[in-house]
C-alpha cells in the first residue's frame with residue numbers, strides 16, 4: 001500500500017502528466033531503446049512508428065495515476081496488459097529498465113515541476129504497479145507450465161504441414177519437437193512465435209490459433225502482409241521440418257461456453273480465431289451465424305471448410321459479404337457490413353454472444369452496429385492486435 005502523502009502527490013500531478021503524456025512517452029521509448037536495446041524484440045516497431053504504442057502507454061500511466069486509490073477500477077485493463085506481457089515473456093527485471101526510463105522521461109519533460117518529491121512518489125507508485133503485474137504474470141507462467149502438455153517460456157516445434165487457405169493466407173501446422181504432448185487451450189487464444197534472427201533482428205509475434213484444441217498439432221493461419229517481417233518470413237522461408245520456437249497459448253478473447261446463439265462477425269484475416277471457435281462449437285448444436293467480410297473470393301480463406309460444415313450442420317449458417325466482388329463468384333451481400341444486414345441475423349431479443357474481429361475500420365463499424373442493435377455490452381467481444389488505443393482514436 002502506498003502512504004497517504006504519496007497518493008496525494010500522485011493525484012495532484014495526474015493533470016500535468018495528462019497534459020504532457022504524449023511528450024513523456026515519446027521521450028520514454030527512445031531512452032528505453034538506447035539504454036536497454038535488449039528490450040527491442042518485445043516491441044512491434046510498426047506500432048512505434050504509428051505512435052500507437054506511446055499513446056497506449058500514456059493512457060495506461062494516466063489511468064493508473066487517476067485510480068491510484070481505487071485500483072479495482074483497473075482490473076480489466078490490468079488483465080489485458082498481463083495477457084500481452086505473458087504472451088511476450090516479459091520478466092521481472094525488465095520492469096526496472098522501464099521504470100528508470102519512465103522517471104527520466106517525466107523529469108526531462110516536466111523539468112523543475114518534477115521535484116524530488118514528485119519523482120519519489122511516482123517511483124513508489126510505479127513500483128507498486130510493477131509488483132501487481134509481476135505477481136499476476138508469474139501466476140500465469142506457473143499455470144501454463146503445470147497444465148498437461150504445457151510449458152514455460154519457449155519450446156521447440158516442427159512445421160509438419162502448410163496449407164494455402166486463400167491467395168494471401170496460409171495455415172501452418174506445428175508439432176512439438178519433444179514427445180511431451182500438447183496442452184488444451186481456449187478457442188480465441190493465440191500463440192507467440194519467437195525468432196531470434198530474421199535479417200539480424202530478433203522478433204516475436206502473436207498469431208491466433210485457427211483450429212479447435214484436442215488435435216495432435218497447433219495451427220495458425222497467417223496473412224502475408226506487404227511489409228510484414230514475420231509473416232513474410234513464415235510464408236517465404238519456413239518449410240516442412242523446420243524448427244520454430246513457440247510460447248504457450250494465451251489471451252482472454254475466448255469463447256463463452258453457453259447456449260446463447262453465437263455470432264462470429266469477421267473481416268479479412270480476422271477470420272482465424274473465429275474458425276477455431278466454429279470448429280470448437282460445431283458439434284454442440286448451438287445456433288451459429290458465421291458472417292465474414294472479405295474483398296472478394298480470391299482472398300476469402302476457409303470458404304470451402306465453412307461451407308462444408310454448414311452443409312452437414314443445420315445450426316451453422318454462413319453469410320459472406322464482399323466489398324470488391326469478382327464477376328465469377330458472388331457473395332450473399334456486397335459492400336461493407338451494415339446494421340440492417342446484421343439485424344437480419346439476430347434473434348428479436350438480441351440475447352447472443354457477439355464476437356467481432358477484423359481490420360480497424362471494420363471493427364469500428366462492427367462495434368457501432370452491435371451497440372446500435374442493442375446487444376448487451378458484456379456479450380460483445382473483440383480483440384485488437386496492437387495497442388487498443390488505436391481503436392478508439
Ligand SMILES: NC(=O)C1=CN([C@@H]2O[C@H](COP(=O)(O)OP(=O)(O)OC[C@H]3O[C@@H](n4cnc5c(N)ncnc54)[C@H](O)[C@@H]3O)[C@@H](O)[C@H]2O)C=CC1
Pocket residue numbers: 223225267268269270271293294295296299321322323324335336337357358359360361362365383384385386
Ligand atoms: N484483431 C485485429 O486487430 C486484427 C487486425 N487486422 C489487421 O488489419 C489489416 C487488414 O486486414 P485484411 O485481412 O487485409 O483486411 P482487408 O483489408 O482485406 O478487409 C477485409 C474486409 O473488411 C471490411 N472492411 C474494411 N474496412 C472497413 C470499414 N472501414 N468499414 C467496414 N468494413 C470494412 C471489408 O469488407 C473488407 O473486405 C491486417 O493487415 C491486420 O494487421 C486484421 C484482423 C484482425
